Amino acid sequence: MVAAEFDATGGRGWPVAGKRGKKRELRTIAAPFTVAAPAGARIRDRLRITPGEAEVLRLTGEHLGRHQRADLAARVRTGRVRKKDTRRAERKKTLTAVSSSRWAGAMTRAGEDQYQLSVRCLYDERASLSRAVRAIEKRLATPCGKRSKGGVRGYPTQAERFQKQRRLQVLKARLTAVEARIASGRPAIVVGGRRLLKARHNLAEAQLTEQEWRQRWEAGRLFLTADGESGAPHGNYTITIDAETGEVSLVLPEPLRHLANAPRGRYTLSCAVTFHHLREEWLDRVIAHRAVRYDIVHDPARDRWYLDASWSADKATLPTPQEIQAFGEKLLGVDLNADHLAAYILDPHGNPVGEPITVPIAVTGPTSTRDGRLRAAITELIRLAKEHHCAGIAVENLGFDEARQAGRETMGRGGRGKRFRRTVAGIPTAKFRERLRGMAFHAGLVVIAVDPAYTSIWGERYWKNPLQRQTQTTVTRHHGASVAIGRRALGHRIRRRPGVTAHDQRIVARRATGQTVFIPRARGTASPPRTASTPNGGGKTRPRQGD
Numbered sequence: 001m002v003a004a005e006f007d008a009t010g011g012r013g014w015p016v017a018g019k020r021g022k023k024r025e026l027r028t029i030a031a032p033f034t035v036a037a038p039a040g041a042r043i044r045d046r047l048r049i050t051p052g053e054a055e056v057l058r059l060t061g062e063h064l065g066r067h068q069r070a071d072l073a074a075r076v077r078t079g080r081v082r083k084k085d086t087r088r089a090e091r092k093k094t095l096t097a098v099s100s101s102r103w104a105g106a107m108t109r110a111g112e113d114q115y116q117l118s119v120r121c122l123y124d125e126r127a128s129l130s131r132a133v134r135a136i137e138k139r140l141a142t143p144c145g146k147r148s149k150g151g152v153r154g155y156p157t158q159a160e161r162f163q164k165q166r167r168l169q170v171l172k173a174r175l176t177a178v179e180a181r182i183a184s185g186r187p188a189i190v191v192g193g194r195r196l197l198k199a200r201h202n203l204a205e206a207q208l209t210e211q212e213w214r215q216r217w218e219a220g221r222l223f224l225t226a227d228g229e230s231g232a233p234h235g236n237y238t239i240t241i242d243a244e245t246g247e248v249s250l251v252l253p254e255p256l257r258h259l260a261n262a263p264r265g266r267y268t269l270s271c272a273v274t275f276h277h278l279r280e281e282w283l284d285r286v287i288a289h290r291a292v293r294y295d296i297v298h299d300p301a302r303d304r305w306y307l308d309a310s311w312s313a314d315k316a317t318l319p320t321p322q323e324i325q326a327f328g329e330k331l332l333g334v335d336l337n338a339d340h341l342a343a344y345i346l347d348p349h350g351n352p353v354g355e356p357i358t359v360p361i362a363v364t365g366p367t368s369t370r371d372g373r374l375r376a377a378i379t380e381l382i383r384l385a386k387e388h389h390c391a392g393i394a395v396e397n398l399g400f401d402e403a404r405q406a407g408r409e410t411m412g413r414g415g416r417g418k419r420f421r422r423t424v425a426g427i428p429t430a431k432f433r434e435r436l437r438g439m440a441f442h443a444g445l446v447v448i449a450v451d452p453a454y455t456s457i458w459g460e461r462y463w464k465n466p467l468q469r470q471t472q473t474t475v476t477r478h479h480g481a482s483v484a485i486g487r488r489a490l491g492h493r494i495r496r497r498p499g500v501t502a503h504d505q506r507i508v509a510r511r512a513t514g515q516t517v518f519i520p521r522a523r524g525t526a527s528p529p530r531t532a533s534t535p536n537g538g539g540k541t542r543p544r545q546g547d
Helices: 051-078 088-096 101-140 158-184 194-199 210-220 254-259 279-287 321-327 367-387 401-409 414-426 429-442 455-471 477-489 505-509
Strands: 040-047 239-241 247-251 266-272 293-299 304-312 330-336 340-346 352-360 390-396 446-450
Touching: 040 279, 051 088, 051 101, 051 254, 051 266, 051 293, 088 101, 101 158, 194 210, 210 293, 239 293, 279 304, 321 390, 321 446, 330 367, 330 455, 330 477, 340 367, 340 477, 352 367, 352 455, 352 477, 367 390, 367 429, 390 429, 390 477, 429 446, 446 477, 455 477
Parallel strands: 330 390, 390 446
Antiparallel strands: 040 304, 239 247, 247 266, 293 304, 330 340, 340 352
């Protein structure tokens, strides 16, 4: 039989031939590719407003949120229809009477986006449930303690098999409900968040009082979103920010016009906004009257108001891995783990340079704390890459969604499988990928994604011990994986050729077969090169093949 251990990156390990089975062939390795630049940008600044201004914003958000939720419910009742049959113009006309034309356009657009996102989530949930059902059914079709011809292993005991049969019925019931929602075109949407809604029945576990929960629930259901409009003053007429003074003003809905303190039913805040991150890009857009979207949000835990600005970025053309290799640029190979980042600098020929790099990541604590620590780790990676004049950062094209849904059926069992699943669940793959893509792009670096297959296995096998002997420091299998990732991004083989990072002088003197770069012979005690006319030493009768 074929035994294989799981790689820490989610792929299968090196296949080992058993007594009665053949060695399994390696799967095809996908080519590396350049991660696309971010499609837009989003920045935030705090609004230091008075209690009276906060009350005006709260009234406006509650009024618009109530009508936006009603419009969203009408859109869900319409179901999956063609775009021209969504009756958006009719719904927008109804909303205009209780707000304004631009507020109504933002509400209907937000409702349509939320509906389409919920439908896509239903399709993803159906796919994940189908994968789990197929995995359990395959194992149930095999007797306990045995293997089928296809290599599927049955459950070890009748008790576990019985529990899996019950689990299968639960999954099939959920799958039936999801398929029914897809057929009807009516997804379940909770404005404010399903997690917060369920926390209402478990306030003690959520460590919230009823008043605190109510404040968070009401803050999550406010609607203060204004879509940008090219040609409008400063890129947005509904919520406008003056480019010179930073003054913020917004149009009040029709029933709240009596609260206006500026002409044309507008309300001007006493505070000024000064975006520090990407301020130059924001100024370029508002001065040119290009569209900028603004969102006003309230954080009840801190009792603070924030203003978010977002816009679509122009499509950028980034160099391909082949172009980076042709230019002879360095790369920073990075291996993402649950609690740290392992990295190594690679020269244009794929050779590791310097010592191994370890950047810790603490993924515990509140969401904002975890996000800040992840940003700090990525900032350190970018600093190292720019310090060593690297053209980009090479990472694995990680995606554990399917593995997380299949769970125990395909990710091992017992204590070892449980630890591995917890490790996979603790790796912030999606956030790391998105944060790295945006931060690296603004720093002038390229992100290259490679196939994660066998990187940890081969990195440990071919690079861990040689690098540890060469650097005289602690080198882990994750550092070896970072070297493997960087070499794959540069188009080189992962396996170390003879002569690379060798510690013996006579081994260094011989040039490795298929070496990517010429290594000069060692001087001093090395033997001189032999030719056909060089006398043989000892009782040798003919030149050796290497001569």
